[in-house]
Amino acid sequence: MSRAPAIEVRGVTKRFGDVEALGGVDLVVEPGTVYGLLGPNGAGKTTTVRVLTTIITPDSGTAEVLGLDVTKHPQEVRASIGLAGQYAAVDEVLTGRENLELVGQLTHQPKSTIRARATELLERFDLTHAGDRSLKTYSGGMRRRLDLAASLVHRPPVLFLDEPTTGLDPKSRNDLWDLIRELVADGTTLLLTTQYLEEADVLADRIAVIDRGTVIAEGTAGELKSQLGATVLEVAFPDDAAAAGALATVGAVVAGAETDGSLVRAPVHDGARAAMEVLRALDDASVDVSGITVREPSLDDVFLSLTGHRAEEGDAPPDVDDPDRGGDR
Ligand SMILES: Nc1ncnc2c1ncn2[C@@H]1O[C@H](COP(=O)(O)OP(=O)(O)OP(=O)(O)O)[C@@H](O)[C@H]1O
Numbered sequence: 001m002s003r004a005p006a007i008e009v010r011g012v013t014k015r016f017g018d019v020e021a022l023g024g025v026d027l028v029v030e031p032g033t034v035y036g037l038l039g040p041n042g043a044g045k046t047t048t049v050r051v052l053t054t055i056i057t058p059d060s061g062t063a064e065v066l067g068l069d070v071t072k073h074p075q076e077v078r079a080s081i082g083l084a085g086q087y088a089a090v091d092e093v094l095t096g097r098e099n100l101e102l103v104g105q106l107t108h109q110p111k112s113t114i115r116a117r118a119t120e121l122l123e124r125f126d127l128t129h130a131g132d133r134s135l136k137t138y139s140g141g142m143r144r145r146l147d148l149a150a151s152l153v154h155r156p157p158v159l160f161l162d163e164p165t166t167g168l169d170p171k172s173r174n175d176l177w178d179l180i181r182e183l184v185a186d187g188t189t190l191l192l193t194t195q196y197l198e199e200a201d202v203l204a205d206r207i208a209v210i211d212r213g214t215v216i217a218e219g220t221a222g223e224l225k226s227q228l229g230a231t232v233l234e235v236a237f238p239d240d241a242a243a244a245g246a247l248a249t250v251g252a253v254v255a256g257a258e259t260d261g262s263l264v265r266a267p268v269h270d271g272a273r274a275a276m277e278v279l280r281a282l283d284d285a286s287v288d289v290s291g292i293t294v295r296e297p298s299l300d301d302v303f304l305s306l307t308g309h310r311a312e313e314g315d316a317p318p319d320v321d322d323p324d325r326g327g328d329r
């Protein structure tokens, strides 16, 4: 079974002035699979997607979509991909239907089919009732759905979704996840970027964790999470000093315990049992506990364990230096 990869990125670098956005990215996405590119703000996710969708050219390295080099065959690549997400190009003034029909024209679909395709997509994305309204009247969730619909007009075999659910409420996010799952059920190859481990976990067959322009880990969600235990145990203490004082007691029960302010955190496999044992040990030592939590690891936990720094280290300033960025919608 050696089919050519649907997406193959080798040693891609990209600089913007002083900023090294990509420092040698490698990715291989098998056809018909969902690949998650997971990383915090400024990691290089959008830059990677922009290289693969021929919007920008890499400084070095190669990127191929369906065996076509993105710099040598940009037209052919564009014909076989769809792009939706963070900085999508839907027109505010036009209606939902007009946006879809415009994409049909721009992608050279047969005139006779464009209207029917728009109708079909409005239906599929639950936008029929809003099809003749200007996008200005759409909610965030509706825009994301229309944007996704627009990326599908020409039935691309390879789809790129750049943070498709960022900023959506949990219900809209879940709805969009369902739609995305339906999309890939028919064999579309999907590369999806996200800041949420949960999203990558739910949708992606494989995940690359990207940080500061390089891939720092790659594997299935299960493989990545097992690197730090299936769950995270967090014990809260009244203050930092109490946490520091309790570290040895917690550490004697569960390996890999670390303090974080007034918390002591440890990766564990059997969360409930570990919580009970830790509480018992702390009780025996007469240590006061403010709270205890057992939860799924977050991107932040994965990061901390892989890099020793948090995903949200410092608030990155908004990118105001790029005129073609529309900002988050
Ligand atoms: N056109 C540009 N001009 C200058 N710097 C840029 C440009 N595009 C990206 N960068 C910088 O490159 C780095 C990677 O940016 P990129 O947009 O790829 O990150 P991201 O992972 O998509 O982040 P986010 O989650 O915030 O969307 C950042 O430091 C960003 O500021």
Ligand SMILES: [Mg+2]
Pocket (backbone or CB within 6 Å): 045, 046, 047, 086, 162, 163
């Ligand atoms: Mg981005």
